[in-house]
Structures are given as C-alpha cells and as structure tokens.
Amino acid sequence: LSIFKIAIDGPAASGKSTTSRYVAHRLGFMHIDSGAMYRAITLKALRQNIKFESHNGISHIINLAHNSSIQFATTKPIGSSGGDNAPQTMVYLDDEDVSADIRTMDVTRNVSFVAAIPEIRKVMLAKQRGYANSTNIDGVVMDGRDIGTVVLPDAQLKIFLTANANVRAMRRYEQLKLKDKKVVFEEILRDLEKRDKADLERKVSPLRKAIDAVVLDTTTLTLNEIVGKIIEMTNKLR
Numbered sequence: 001l002s003i004f005k006i007a008i009d010g011p012a013a014s015g016k017s018t019t020s021r022y023v024a025h026r027l028g029f030m031h032i033d034s035g036a037m038y039r040a041i042t043l044k045a046l047r048q049n050i051k052f053e054s055h056n057g058i059s060h061i062i063n064l065a066h067n068s069s070i071q072f073a074t075t076k077p078i079g080s081s082g083g084d085n086a087p088q089t090m091v092y093l094d095d096e097d098v099s100a101d102i103r104t105m106d107v108t109r110n111v112s113f114v115a116a117i118p119e120i121r122k123v124m125l126a127k128q129r130g131y132a133n134s135t136n137i138d139g140v141v142m143d144g145r146d147i148g149t150v151v152l153p154d155a156q157l158k159i160f161l162t163a164n165a166n167v168r169a170m171r172r173y174e175q176l177k178l179k180d181k182k183v184v185f186e187e188i189l190r191d192l193e194k195r196d197k198a199d200l201e202r203k204v205s206p207l208r209k210a211i212d213a214v215v216l217d218t219t220t221l222t223l224n225e226i227v228g229k230i231i232e233m234t235n236k237l238r
C-alpha cells in the first residue's frame with residue numbers, strides 16, 4: 001500500500017500550518033511543516049551569532065543544516081478537554097522542543113534568507129522526502145512553498161491556499177497580540193509582504209502553484225470549511 005501524500009502550499013499566513021495540522025489529525029496522517037525546518041536552522045544560526053550575509057556565515061549555516069536533526073510529533077495539548085481539542089505539531093531540533101522559539105520575530109525576519117541558500121534547500125529536500133517515505137505511516141500532509149512543485153511532485157492531492165495580504169496580516173497580528181501587546185499591524189503587514197516577495201522572487205524553488213493544484217481562497221472560507229473540503233477530496237481519491 002502506498003503512502004497518501006497531500007501537498008499544501010501558499011504565501012505566509014495563508015493558513016497552511018493550521019489547515020495541515022487539522023487535516024493530518026482527522027486522517028491520522030503525519031504533519032510536516034517544512035517552514036518550521038527552515039525556521040529551526042535559522043534559530044540555530046542566530047543562537048550561534050553567525051553573520052548571515054558573509055561568505056563564511058553561509059558555509060557555517062550549510063554545515064549546521066548538515067549536522068542537525070529535525071523531528072516532528074503531532075499531539076493534542078495536555079489537559080485539553082471539552083471544546084478545544086486542537087491538535088498541535090511539535091518541532092524538535094537536536095531533540096530540543098523548539099516549537100515556540102522558532103516563531104519569534106527575529107527568526108521570522110531572517111528565515112527567507114536562509115531558505116534561499118540552494119545547499120540548504122538540498123539538505124531539507126532530502127529530509128522532507130525521507131519523512132514522506134517513512135514506512136510506518138498511512139499518509140503525510142506537508143505544507144510549505146514548493147511542496148507540490150519540487151518536494152512531492154507525485155503527491156496525490158495538491159492544494160494552493162491564498163488570501164488577501166491584509167487578511168493574512170490581520171490573522172498573524174491577532175495571533176501575536178495574544179503574546180505581545182506591543183505588536184504593530186503595519187509592521188506585520190510590511191514584514192509579510194517583504195517575505196512573500198523574497199519567496200516569490202528567489203531563484204531556487206520559489207513559491208509557485210503547481211499546475212495540478214486546487215486553489216482554495218481562505219479570505220472567505222472558514223478553517224472548518226477548508227479542512228472539510230480537503231478531507232472530502234482525499235476520501236474521493238483514496
């Protein structure tokens with residue numbers, strides 16, 4: 001029996017991770033958040049005070065990528081009872097839980113630089129295909145920018161999520177405001193547009209919709225509706 005692969009791509013804050021997490025949870029599939037992998041390498045580089053733009057810095061980051069273990073685990077939050085049983089995807093870098101640390105502004109601002117280094121993408125690609133071919137899983141939901149086009153071109157289902165930039169920035173703003181009251185909406189919107197531009201314009205594996213991907217616009221659809229549609233499509237294909 002072959003592993004069922006779902007690729008979910010789209011720009012920053014289009015709802016990829018949350019959607020993928022719920023879809024994976026409902027189907028009993030593994031969730032791989034490929035953006036979290038680039039974030040984990042970025043976090044490791046920042047912790048070591050590597051000078052990003054220098055030649056030495058780049059070879060140092062490449063070395064880090066070669067020598068890092070990145071693992072995922074999907075769990076329900078401890079003590080969740082009643083209404084909110086939202087699944088969570090935990091990310092482990094060299095066996096340390098970095099799920100929260102990879103979401104800081106500092107990591108977010110530097111991650112597109114790291115993700116544009118061709119050698120880094122090569123190392124991540126091998127890891128990503130490795131997860132998707134684990135023998136002990138029924139299926140995988142992988143989200144990112146180049147999953148349908150480059151990482152899993154053989155995925156049975158490809159989804160491209162879009163949403164208006166203002167709507168995406170507002171979602172991210174509301175998430176961040178819960179943790180930090182000082183966040184500024186305009187700053188989030190600016191960062192988001194800058195990251196989209198870098199992801200769209202880079203030479204290796206830019207953000208692209210695969211020709212065979214189904215486009216879902218999350219501006220007007222709720223999370224439940226999106227998840228429902230993807231589950232329905234999967235059940236038809238399986």
Ligand code: C5P
Nearest residue numbers: 034035036038111112115144145146195
């Ligand atoms: O999905 P998320 O916003 O966490 O991704 C962080 C960054 O990682 C993106 O802005 C992009 O630069 C990079 N990325 C990528 N390819 C992927 C997933 C993420 O280049 N498949």
